[in-house]
Amino acid sequence: MSSHADETKTGIEATEPIAATTCSPEDLPDEELLYDLADLFKVFSDTTRIKILYALMGRELCVADIAEATATSQSAVSHQLRTLKQSHLVKFRRDGRNILYSLADDHVYTMLNQGMSHICE
Secondary structure: OOOHHHEOOOOOEOOOOOOOOOOOHHHOOOHHHHHHHHHHHHHOOOHHHHHHHHHOOOOOEOHHHHHHHHOOOHHHHHHHHHHHHHOOOEEEEEEOOEEEEEEOOHHHHHHHHHHHHHHHO
16 A cells, blocks of 8 residues: 555655566656656766766865866866756855855765766676
8 A cells, every 4th residue: 555655756656666677658757757867867978077076076176176187178167067067966156256066965976986886897
């Protein structure tokens, strides 16, 4: 017996693992959610963006420091930060005249670590 409150945004009960081999079309998340998830993964398809995310792991940096850490131009970093901000993967705060960037939340850190674990197996 499950209630609507037990269901996640996808309509799948939180206690039921998603198994690709047993999913029927009615078990799939809404098409719009799948589209949004695909867009999120597209953001991870650029090496410069991945470098920026790694540079920001556990710390705040300004554009100049990110550029130095990633061996990328400040212009390229600024361009990629715009995409990362729009995807809610990085956040920023003002510190006087500087803008400091950091990972938006622990989910970003987890996605990077899980992805690296997966390719290193």
